[in-house]
Amino acid sequence: xxxxxxYCSQPEQGAYSPHAPVRALAARTQPLPLRTQMRLAHDPIPxxxxxxxxxxxxxxxxxDELSWxxxxxxLATLAEHHALTGEQHTRLLQCLDPAVCRALGHAxxxxxxxxxxxxxxxxxxxxxxxxx
Numbered sequence: 460x461x462x463x464x465x466y467c468s469q470p471e472q473g474a475y476s477p478h479a480p481v482r483a484l485a486a487r488t489q490p491l492p493l494r495t496q497m498r499l500a501h502d503p504i505p506x507x508x509x510x511x512x513x514x515x516x517x518x519x520x521x522x523d524e525l526s527w528x529x530x531x532x533x534l535a536t537l538a539e540h541h542a543l544t545g546e547q548h549t550r551l552l553q554c555l556d557p558a559v560c561r562a563l564g565h566a567x568x569x570x571x572x573x574x575x576x577x578x579x580x581x582x583x584x585x586x587x588x589x590x591x
Contacts, residue, residue, distance in 0.1 A: 474499055483510035496521045505530040512537040523547060531556035538562035 473485030474495045479502075485491070486499045487510040499511045500521055505528075511517070512525050513536050525537050526547040534551050535558040537543075543551065543563075551559055 479504040479507055483507045486511035487514055493518055493520065497524065500524045500528075505533055508533045509536045513540050515540055517541060526550050531559050534559045535562045 473481045473489060474491055476482055476485070482499060482502060482504070483506050486496075486502075486507055491499070491514075496511060496514075496518070497520070499507055501524075502508055502511075508525065508528055508530065509532050511521070512528075512533050517525075517540075522537065522541050522543065525533060526543065527550065528534055528537075531554055534554050534556065538551055538559060539562045548563060551563060552565070
């Protein structure tokens, strides 16, 4: 069975599917209990966590949990869709990703980070050619 057919046949069970696209669709569209949302906030697939971050409304504990996510796309989505506390805002800025900074309203910081990371050479650790 295709993952979308599985989701359409049992949308209430989508958050527990073995297929990441089904979990992501459920995270974005379904009203889910707090326990299920917390489970999705710890999903190993970043796209599922990103879909949850786009879900509106999200309870405060889920926003706080997602604000610790290591993936910049999840953080940027969270910043775009939800009001953050001062502590969460600071936590997201520590990610130092231009997309996250832009979503938080720090376009000037995003420009500096883009310029700084433009010369980054991941195959040569410590050899950073960016300009500040």
